[in-house]
Amino acid sequence: MLFILLTLVFLILRVMPGNPCLSMLGGRNVPQTVIVRCEQKYGLNKPLYVQYVEYLVNIARGNFGTSYRTGNPVLHDIFDRFPATFELAIFSMFFAILIGMSTGIFAATHSDRPADHSLRIFNIVSFAMPIFWVGLMAQLIFAVDLKVLPVGGRLEPITAAYFHSITGFYVLDSILEGNWGLLVQVLKHLLLPSLTLGLVQSGFLGRIGRASMLEVLDKDYVTTARSKGLRRKTVIYKHALKNALIPIVTITGLQFALLLSGAILTETTFSWPGLARYLLQSINARDFYALQGTIVFFGIFISTVNLVVDIIYSFIDPRVKY
């Protein structure tokens, strides 16, 4: 699958009309000789199949090229920004599962009652909300009106200038350092973006959660358990929930893809210095290697997540064997 993804990325990016070199140099007077030299340097003058082989070999070697905008190797830039995105993704996932699962299960167990209908509407609404809009409204309320949370960023600039991260994950860093003031600041910055991203994701989870819970509640063993006189709650949480979780875990990989899509918009809205924003900046600056590298990285990342999900799945559902 990874291989197919990489090929897909190559096809999309190299059919690009125009000359990446020219747009990269995009200055005042670019002499033809400079363009030719640049094409030679990036190997853009070679036939496509040679470019393709080189592209795959370079990725296999971990050589993503150099960003002309930052002057760093693209992989370096990616690892520099990825923790920000990942941290945001983890916390959003947490909120998405919290909100989605609880509403989904609650709706399923109160099937066809007013609570169910309103929760289903809530789920559809949260699915229907443009994520950047939710982010802006949250900024409007919590940062502009109430002034209790910051508008954006990961840290206040002065703090950021003195703070040298160990892991790139600020929450982890501040706990490792035992710096509680920092932790509060980090969480304050993290709260709105991850809640925004999580809320919008929760709609999808809520729907799936409700559906699979309903299905499980209909199953014989649940009915049997109920008939054995077990308490309703026990049945729901002990027996049904565990089985209902299976399809939810399956979609987690997919959910992560959705999450990354959402992260692009969330990072833009909240000036979050993550990988998604790096991608957009690379496109705006026509930074070809950075753009290509970031998309390739997303592909690799998604493949890894899917693999991990498959493995977890095989643990939960013993019928699946690898």
Next chain:
Amino acid sequence: MSLRVRLIGVAVLALILGLLPSTGALTQTQGQVLTIGTTDRITELSPANSYDYWTWHVFRQTTNGLVTIKPGTSEVIPALAKSWDISADGTVYTFKLRQGVTFTDGTAFNCAAMKWSIDRNLKLNGPKGGVYLISMIKETKCLDDYTLQITIKSPDTTFIKRLDNPPAWAYSPKSTPADTFAKGKWAGTGPYEMIEYKPEERVVYQAYDKYWGCNDSIVTAAEKAIFCPRIKKVIEVFYANAAALAAATQSGEVDIGFRTFNPDDIISMEKNPNLKEFKASSSVAIRYLVFNVTMAPFNNPLVREAIALSVDRSAIVSKVFAGINKPLYTMVPPGFAESENVFPARDLATARELLKQAGYTKDHPLEITLSFTPKHYGSTESDVAAVMKTSLEETGVIKLNLESLEWGTMTSRMSKADELPFFLLGWYPDFLDPDNFLAPWLTESTKSLGSFTTDTVNVKFQNMERTETDPTVRALIFAAWQGYMAADWPWESFSAILKAKLEAIANMTKLPAVKGLAEEAINQIPWGISSLTDRLAKAKELQDTVQPVVVIPLWQNMVQMYAFTKPNITGVVLDVTTYFRDWLIDMK
């Protein structure tokens, strides 16, 4: 737990987090630190291969040139040079250098280092850089350890001003690569040393403790006030957009917010009692329209003149910029003594008449496309385009389409002979002289800036102005040049004024070369046109040699000339240079 309980829980958590003091453990203030927020970006930290505001700003904080501009004025004053002489023929400049200056890497500064820096940049001359500004240098020579002689190809009154730019500044031969672009590896003479750069996030500077500008044995007290940094540590933070910058400035997250605010945020911040405002009275950053005069329908001067009469500068300024920017009626911005408002005020009736003469009516409208770049000049650009559309279409004869292009696409396409006929551009001068507001589009860089004009009258004006040494005559030349390029209507009265000016130049100048050029120009310009039909016929006849209205000035960008600070900040100097001098800033 029900949903409501959960939502309340989240809200409570938000409030608790919001109310907790968050900086507690972090405010171990290491002396005074100045923080400056901006939406600008650094491109490539290479003196020979970059040309944009904030990248040059970084070099400005970290090194010096032979000369600089005195803060608050446009006067050229000595920096690393103590003094200089210019030979009688105007081609040999001899600089006496200061002694005892060191680079931040400890290397001693002397003539060899200065010569090395200039030669290095001339040799590297990157495609994205501004080295062409000093390309008239023929030779650099060290007469002794502290005397540098620079010979230029031909006399050029603008040369000394051109030396206050990064390609002509001092870089340590020890820390700066000789044969490749610096890309962040350089050491200057101070006042600051860049100790951290995180792209898109921040730059951190530390004052150089052996900076010559603070050394009483090297500088006078007056010079010390101009050069010696007040605050030891400065952090510049890059914000994603104007809204975020305004938020950070208003919340006190940064001490200073500078470049570029939304006009409406400027107005609301002006009302904020907790903020102090610094602004310049004029700005040399200008915005304008460019025509590729070789492409139809813009090869017809009547069309260009009609558009010049239809643009609604006051709508742009009031609708898009909330009145912060100023309408501009000449390319040479007010602030220069030579500036003259030569472009016509809005006159739709005349515009319609010109268009009718050119063959365009309500039933056969002029359909044209204006290209603009939506991000490079800030988020207001698309509003400008929208106003352009409405204002040109108000003639009833023009149908304007808008085309939005990425900056890179725009710059590469506008320099191709037949791609972009009509587009919105901005200009920030290379050096402070009226020459730099006319020559680029009319004579010097007609191809790369997209005008493709082949008008030979402009070349005569340029040669006159660059040769003339008498400031009064030079001012007159600029006045005539501005008038010529604007071609105000009605042609009859306009040409009478222009002709009188050219004759005055020919009479006043002491230089035969200038006199000759003025007379040639008089012979070439088609005078005595009395009707529109005449004008059209004459315009067609002289299409390739007489091309007025190549560019249309629109407004002077004041938005970038505002800084908002905390009340305890002093020493922010915003003047006609647009330089931001971190080292002059102090906090009580």
Next chain:
Amino acid sequence: MLSKWLLGQLHLLGKQHLLIVGLIIVGFVVLTTVLAPFIAPYDPVNYQNGGRLTPPSLKHPMGTDQLGRDVLSRIIYGGNIPLKVAGIAALIALVTGMIIGLLSGYRAGILDRALSLVMDAMYSFPGLILAIAILATMGAGIFGMIFAISFVYIPTYFRVVRGQVLQLREQEFVEAARAEGASGFRILLRHIAPNTINSVMAVLSFNIADAILTEAGLSFLGFGLPPPAPDWGFDISNGQRFLLAGDWWLITFPGIAIILLCLGFGMIGEGISDMINPRRR
């Protein structure tokens, strides 16, 4: 066959509150967009000589923007691009995805395995990022957006249709048709394709909702039509500039418009799912 299907649907419709409400919402938005030139009180593109950034009032129920344009009028016109882009893109994706899905599911074998792999890879990739990558090479604009969005959603239909085909091809009536000597193409077209319609329809309406959000996101990020064309997503990013000044109406109303439309399509999708799968209610 079709009329029978329709009758059955109508009967079910009677019990479908979600579906009805959804249809009403979508119908309302589509109607206002189509009738925009007749019902919008002001010109959405050209500014008038009015106040700029005025809060909602009787004259301008949703306020005015920075050029003094009426926000309500821009919203009425602003549905045009999202509806067109999302609608066309979803249809292209549907047709392409369905054809590939039918072929793949019916033919099975290597073709099926190869197509499934490619489609799974596309499906697993973050959609917006894929769309952005396509737009980075094709350039912004309406055609770029339609192409990018339809490309992104092809696998969605592929998976649904293929799954259905795999079930259907083993069913008796297909076996019967095959025994009668019907050609593979005929079986696909007459017997299998119609039976996938129900689930495809449910997917379609969720998909349009999703495509509208993607379109809004893309134009929010600046990949849409150049301004001043009215578009909800772009208008929100425009309003972001005035967020700090507290001009809430510029962001709030276009956002509500997007939510309303997506909600409508979402409800229709939910309603159709309920019909197909009544047990889930």
